[in-house]
Structures are given as C-alpha cells and as structure tokens.
Amino acid sequence: MAKPKLSFYDVKTKKKFETDEYTVTEKNDRWFAVAQSPAGGHECWRVLGRDEAAKLAKT
Template sequence: MVKQEVEFYDVKSKKKFKTSVYRIVDKSGRMFAVAKSQSGPHECWRVVSKDFAQKNK
C-alpha cells in the first residue's frame, strides 16, 4: 500500500515540502505524521485526523 503524500512545514528553514515518507505517531490521543526534514537532521510534525492515521499506518 502506498502512503498518501502529505505537505509539511519546516519551521527552521521556513519552507513547505511534500513527502510520502513519514510515520504515524500517537501522542496523548492526538495523531501526528512525522517526517525527516529535507534541510537538516530535525523532524517535522503535522497533526492528522484519526481516519487519515488509520488509512496510512
């Protein structure tokens, strides 16, 4: 199954990027998509719905 492409915002470089390489993380009942930044070693987090998280695990 191919993951859906998601747009992330890199706060450190102040740029948006799209990727389909991410993982789904559950923190205190909230679902997040987490991707490695394209401009450095840090991670970019984006809030996603529970339905999206189940479809793209």
C-alpha cells in the same frame, strides 16, 4: 501499497515540502505524521485527524 504524499511545514527553514516517507505516531491521544526535514536532520510533525491517521497507518 505506497503511502500518499503529505505536505509538511519546516518551521526552522520556513518552507513547505511534500514527502511520502513518514511515520504515523500517537501522542497524548492525538495523531501525527512525522517526517525528516530535507534541509537538515530535524523532524517535522503534522497533525492528523483520527480517521486520516487510521487510514494512513494501514498503508
């Protein structure tokens, strides 16, 4: 099953982008979706709710 697309904000280029290529990561009891920026090799992080993270981790 394909992952749903999420929108991320690239702070370095100040632009939003959507992707379905991301990983769900837990850090200090908080959940994040981490994706590579299309404009460069840096990572963009998006905060997820606990329920949303559990749902996305299964896909």
